[in-house]
Amino acid sequence: MGTIEIIDFSDDLKGYFKKLNVEWLEKHFAVLQSDEFILTNPVESIIEKGGYINFAKVDDEIVGTFALIKIDESTYEIAKMAVTEKYQNLGIGKKLMEYVIKKAKDMSIDRLILYSNTDLKIAVSMYAKFGFQVIPKTDFHNERANIKMELILK
Secondary structure, three states: OOOEEEEEOOHHHHHHHHHHHHHHHHHHOOOOHHHHHHHHOHHHHOHHHOOEEEEEEEOOEEEEEEEEEEEEOOEEEEEEEEEOHHHOOOOHHHHHHHHHHHHHHHOOOOEEEEEEOOOOHHHHHHHHHOOOEEEOOOOOOOOOOOEEEEEEOO
16 A cells, blocks of 8 residues: 545545545445535535545545534534545544644644444544543434544643
8 A cells, every 4th residue: 555645625526525425324324315415515515614625545546535524613523534445444544533633733623523323333442542532412413423522622
């Protein structure tokens, strides 16, 4: 495997955001109507609202992605993190997480949150290794998310 490079969103990569997430969602759950809107309209639903999308690139192949969705001035949500199956278990998810946490710190964000599902044991374990703590999930996110986690950065 070549070097993992994290790159910024650009319009020519928009299709990869949807492709990688649909692959992951169809494997583990299902693509919800809310997913479809976000994945089809990432500029409108994430970037224009103050969020970010990045990709993991190995050689010339886009193999992973994540979104950083603005909740308010001090809180962002890590969402839509996916790595294509061929490249899973090679440290790409870890590299994406390291990047998003550094980016959040550089932006002086106070808190990161994420929603997941306890059936995704490897992902939840990775989040915990990065310092995310389980907090009460008092809000509705979607029917597959049964756990909410946060990382306090300040």
